[in-house]
Amino acid sequence: MATEEHSEGLAFHPMDQFIVKPLFGGDTVGVLTVTNATLWMAISVLAIIALFVLGTRGRAVIPSRTQSVAELAYGFVHKMVEDVAGHDAVKFFPYIFTLFTFIVFSNFLGLLPKAFTPTSHIAVTAVMAVGVFLTVTIVGFVKHGVHFLGLFWVSSAPLPLRPVLALIEVISYFVRPVSHSIRLAGNMMAGHAVIKVFAAFAPLVLISGVGIAVTPLSILAITAIYALEILVAFIQAYVFTILTCVYLKDALHPAH
Amino acid sequence: MEGELIALGKFIGAGLACIGMGGSAMGVGNVAGNFLAGALRNPSAAGGQTATLFIGIAFAEALGIFSFLVALLLMFAV
Numbered sequence: 190m191a192t193e194e195h196s197e198g199l200a201f202h203p204m205d206q207f208i209v210k211p212l213f214g215g216d217t218v219g220v221l222t223v224t225n226a227t228l229w230m231a232i233s234v235l236a237i238i239a240l241f242v243l244g245t246r247g248r249a250v251i252p253s254r255t256q257s258v259a260e261l262a263y264g265f266v267h268k269m270v271e272d273v274a275g276h277d278a279v280k281f282f283p284y285i286f287t288l289f290t291f292i293v294f295s296n297f298l299g300l301l302p303k304a305f306t307p308t309s310h311i312a313v314t315a316v317m318a319v320g321v322f323l324t325v326t327i328v329g330f331v332k333h334g335v336h337f338l339g340l341f342w343v344s345s346a347p348l349p350l351r352p353v354l355a356l357i358e359v360i361s362y363f364v365r366p367v368s369h370s371i372r373l374a375g376n377m378m379a380g381h382a383v384i385k386v387f388a389a390f391a392p393l394v395l396i397s398g399v400g401i402a403v404t405p406l407s408i409l410a411i412t413a414i415y416a417l418e419i420l421v422a423f424i425q426a427y428v429f430t431i432l433t434c435v436y437l438k439d440a441l442h443p444a445h
Numbered sequence: 446m447e448g449e450l451i452a453l454g455k456f457i458g459a460g461l462a463c464i465g466m467g468g469s470a471m472g473v474g475n476v477a478g479n480f481l482a483g484a485l486r487n488p489s490a491a492g493g494q495t496a497t498l499f500i501g502i503a504f505a506e507a508l509g510i511f512s513f514l515v516a517l518l519l520m521f522a523v
Contacts, residue, residue, distance in 0.1 A: 204521070273496055368507040375510035378517075428503040431496055 203385035207309055207378065225305045226313070233294035233307070262290065266430065273434035278441055284324070285437075288317060289430040296377065296422035300415070308425075309377035311370060318370035321433050329440035340443040369432060376425045380418045387411045455519050462516040469509020476501040 209224045211217070218224055244259030252260060266286045270278055292308055299306025307313045329337040341358040343351060391407040480498045484491035 269496070368511070371514055372503060372507050372510050375513055376506075379513060424499070428499055431499060432503060435500060 201385070201389060203382045203389065206305070206381060206385060209310070226307050226310065229298060229305045230295065230307045230313075233291060233298055236294050236298065237290045262293075269431060270434055273431060274438040275441060278434070278437050281324075281328075281437055285430055285433055288321070288433060289426055292317075292373065292426040292429055293423065296426055297419075299377065299381070300418060300422060306377050306381060308373055309381060311374045314370040314374045315366070317429075318366040321369065321436060322366040325436045325440045328437070329443060332441065333443055337440070337443050340439060365436065369429070373425050373429050376421055380414070380421055384411060384414050384418065387414060455523060459516040459519040462512045462519065465512025465515075466509045469506055469512070472505035472508070473502050476505055 209218055209226050211222050211224050212228060213223060215222070240255065241259050244253075244255040247253060247256060249256060263286070266289050267279075267282060270282050270285055274281070295306060295308045295313075298304055299309065329340070333339075341355045341362070343354045343358065346354055387407055387410050391404050391411070394403045394407055395401065476498065480491075480494070480501075484494075
């Protein structure tokens with residue numbers, strides 16, 4: 190990166206876009222304050238409802254474009270749940286589909302200029318990841334009782350090795366919600382900060398007299414990074430969902 | 446003076462933490478490269494393994510994100 194984050198020349202700070210601001214005046218953010226995060230989460234939810242209500246209204250044999258998109262998303266996640274987590278995990282499909290659509294829409298809407306990305310905040314993703322963690326743990330204990338702890342006791346390993354492996358398994362189990370949430374938030378935050386750094390770099394080059402020839406390069410770089418971010422926005426939603434399926438599979442079939 | 450020293454330590458620490466992201470980049474490249482090598486040997490079996498590919502990439506990437514998080518914490522939280 191050619192510019193450093195705290196240099197005086199940058200027109201704006203690349204992390205400014207992540208500030209949570211109250212929408213209707215005031216400076217303090219309370220529990221019930223309507224902020225830009227609230228607004229963009231509401232926009233994503235409304236967009237999801239619009240897509241699926243409008244998409245399934247016709248229920249045509251030859252689907253319209255909206256219906257195709259809705260069916261495509263539904264089929265994609267349904268197949269993922271069935272393939273990864275097994276056939277008996279399909280009753281968790283509504284939960285997983287909700288997570289997937291919310292993350293996809295938040296990520297994509299956050300890529301609009303001047304938009305706010307709710308998923309770039311660890312507070313948002315941590316709630317989702319802890320929710321998944323609690324669901325999976327409760328489902329495991331309800332379905333298998335004490336046998337669920339067999340997940341940590343690797344019976345295929347030699348006996349002296351098992352306590353060590355059990356310790357590692359327990360640690361990796363409790364790190365799951367951390368990595369699950371930080372992966373999504375970190376990817377979103379890093380990508381958006383990179384776009385902003387390049388965006389601030391373009392006028393900086395122009396002013397500093399390095400040459401007008403370099404500015405188009407910078408703008409090209411923004412375009413390229415933006416295209417990459419569109420890919421990342423989808424892949425991270427996919428990864429979040431598929432890891433949820435993997436954790437669910439562990440809870441439903443804890444055999445090691 | 447002391448505040449400047451702390452800022453110096455923050456910047457150096459954040460820079461050092463970013464080295465970890467390079468390691469995670471190598472890990473992700475290794476996963477994807479080996480997947481491609483395997484997929485070219487047996488293309489018919491590759492389609493069913495893309496989920497495994499993404500899970501592997503996600504696990505390798507998570508550790509890089511951790512070091513990125515340490516850098517961010519040093520810059521903005523400590």
